[in-house]
Amino acid sequence: MALKPVTTPDVEAATIELTIDGKTVTSKEGVSLYDVISNTGKIIAAMCYHYTFDPFGSCGVCLVQQEGKKSPVRACTAKAAAGMVITTDGEDLFLARKKAIEKHLLVHPLDCPVCDADGHCELQDMAFTHGVTNLANAKQKNIPEDTRSLVLDFNMNRCIACGECINICKDVQRIDALQFMKKDGFTQVVAKGDQALECEFCGDCLAVCPVGAITNKFSKYVYKPWQLKKTTTTCNYCGDGCQMYMETKDTEVTRVTSPLSWKNKWGDRSDTANGHSGLCVRGRFGFQFIDSKARLKHPLVRKDNGLTEAPWIEALELAAGRLARVKSKYGPQAIAGLITARCTNEELYVFQKFMRVVIGTNHVDSSARYGHLNFVRAVHHALGIGRMMNTSAEITRAKAILLVGTNITETNPVASLRVKEAIGVYKAQVMVVDSSQTNMANLASHPLIVHPGTEGVFVQGLVKSVLDQDLVDADTTARYPEAFSALQQAAESVSVERVAEQTGIPVDQIQEAARIFAEAPRSIILCGEGIVRQSGGYHNVLNLIDLAWVTGNLDKPGCGLNTLTEEANEQGALDMGVAPEFLPGTVAYDDPKAREKFSQAWGIELPQGGGNANLMEILKRCREGQIKALYVVGENPLATLPSSWDVQAALSNLELLICQDPFLTETGNLAHIVFPACTFAEKDGTFTNQEGKVQFVRPAFDPLGESALDWHITVGISHALGQAMTYESTQDIQDEIRKLLPGYYNLGQPKKVEVNPAPYLSNGYKGEVASRYGLSSNGHDQLRPFGLKMIQLLYHSGKLSTRASGLQNISPNTHCLRVAPVELERLGLSPDDRVRVTSDQGSLELGVQADLSLLPGTCAFPEHFNEPPVKDLMPIELDPVTGVPYFKLARVTVEKV
């Protein structure tokens, strides 16, 4: 562990000079010599080196000659020092490297033709470039192949013991699932304890393996790299927005690879602060839904005998005709639109423009309503910004990170690596406030496990504790004395002791957390679903802003408030104005200046603001009969919302339900017209990730069957309505967005957001703050002792991933309630038993399984599965300000049956 990044935000390493091949090079003292050489543009061969972790030095190929040393030295493990004289070329060095390669090849089977790494193998390349043709005394290891894991196969005959897989697992992922083990006379890589590999299956070990020792089961033996077409695109699972290579044969997705690979090993160790370019299990192994047989390939139209295939022209004419009829009969206010935040920015833009311009209604919403909107509304209201404040590099370099209500490793696995790097490399203090013992809580310095649903209470306690301990930043609070005194008054109603009692965290731990957060030079807040998707989400985000403000962490560089999004383009959906309260560019819908700008650009009078329905309101109005036609793009409210909201009745009540989705969903089954949309792999456009990076989505193949891009369909309906939107390509839409939102296409380098708390703190703050603080009296409900949480799993994202057979293999629906092992014991349950779970909303019977991450008094069920329909046990509560529905937590009883 010698070669950590030598330049940390706190320590600057000395600059030194050394000579490489006769040229003087400047560098930082103590970095790997290999990095110094590769920075000069020279590439020397190496097999065990990768910039994302500390040099390991096992392959012995990266040999260079250092003046004053008799034999060549390994460049990777040598540290750069002043005055070194290094030669990197020469006959002797070439022969020395060749010898090292021959050593590896002696025990490497020559089964290249059947090896999955053939054509993408470092050892093969090296043997070729060094002209290794003849090997005397080659021997075979004859080790059986380890196929016990669900995802990865380990063929240790091919292993060259470079240790890249073990190192990346340990240093980057911090999972440490692999180890070396001397077995059958050879050093082999095995899963910890020589068991079947059970890990997060991020597949980074697969990506960095320079030979074919680790291969994946989902594409085993079905390809050779040269048969595949490689498309660089953006993952559509979560808001991290990882870049990935979609590798396809015609219309068949063979595998997904990451920019992280043994081929991309040259970089400075500190580069990893921007990400290590890897993927998570969902991105890498969850691609099977794209070419799934269940995909819709033709438009469907409801006839007497149910949904039947129809030609496009008929379906479009029908949709347009019936939309026009509803509009003329009931007015445009009787039409509403919902779209999923997995669509591209261009599609979202076209959709909201279609609803507002062609239809003339502002009843338009996206799935960002399920949570992310709380965050954006709060920061927009208080700070005048429209997204999170920090970059991933700033998160890595923070000194204190407060993670509230997020199981970050499961919901946003790649973003979690930034926190893990902050912990491991930069020694940050991390406070994890969540209601389960998450993976991050295990790594963090301060795991604070609260009772379910009390994350918001804990935030209030932190604010109170900061005020009590006088940890406030005098400069920032002195600028707004009125606001500060209002906050002090409001916080009177909170006492740290009461917070401790309700959350289950001792007072001294709350106070220590407050101290760490307030005193660290760079403090960052990351909040997730436990805040934005749980009761009082909007206020809780504002309380977090208070916390950042009073501790002076709002506008200091490297500090700020951040969130994580569940779907790929939730940020984009709000940026594109797909919400009744926003216009494109996250400006308020009733902002007169913005209204004029868009009215002019679109050549119409915008529908009036006020009384516009958001997602929940739209469904309510459908049920009540005010909305007669609903245009649903990729959304599936029927499978998402608890049945108590009666989405079924709402949708059945409609005169026209148009559904547009790659699959026939539950909502689609009720629709009158279903258009076959295509998946992100066939789309051309951009996604905006949670950080604000706008990244390209590129088509890997043409839309399957007769399916079409979402915006094509929307534009098609507009043509059929006679109010044609005249886009011919994604480029046309992008040009329009570029004109209206200059600089939106930031090529993955978003501008820093400018926080402006002044208007809020000097005006509206006083009136509001009192209502945000205060603890409700009822702590634990004795009647219903368990908190039932709907959780997100690492291996799934929304409902989409359940269509990916690979992810279903890894994590099928167990139909089981997850309960803490102690509770199993207390209730006298064995794994075969079934339990009855009862909430105020209803009850159902299901199996049980032990889950070590849960605390006594909590049980959980993954929100991705509706079988059994646990979601229907959830009560539903609407945020009074933002209308965000909260349905992730219920109080239940659990009894054995």
Added chain:
Amino acid sequence: MNASHGLKKFMNAVLFREIWNAMKVTFKHMFHRPMTFQYPREKRVIPDAHRGALGLLRYDDGRERCVGCDLCEVACPSRCIKVISEEDKSLPLQRVATEFYIDITKCVFCGYCVEACPVNALAMTKLYEYSTHDKRTLLFDKKRLYDIGEQYMDDAKKYLYAHNQEKDDHESRVYRYQFPEPVHKPNTS
């Protein structure tokens, strides 16, 4: 010079000299064995190194040699081969070509695919009679290729020998892959 030349020309013309010369060749051939033969009643003897239609071979125990490595596909200059491979359903960890196509109308009979094959599963045979009324039958699939291989096994082996690729069955077995066995249960030792 000029006069003698004219006389010679005159004599040649009078005596039909050129016709006699021509007839000389004709009469010579009366005493020759015929150069042509009566195809298809008679057939030419074809050398072992002849590059004819391609066939896929099996080992002497009947197992398919082809492991679906796709090297023939990349080696093919006229892009007439397509291989689709996967893991053998019945034998875990063994790679097998599930589909194998050679578009023989495109094939230029260069023999590169045979050279590229690491297990000598492909060989050229002396078969050249596959003309047809239906061009679609000239897309040889895996079954057809194995049929050709079986029918012309001797030719194929001679071809491989002539091209210095494989001497005998023993050598073919040496080329054969030893696929690793899967670990079924955790190592208890």
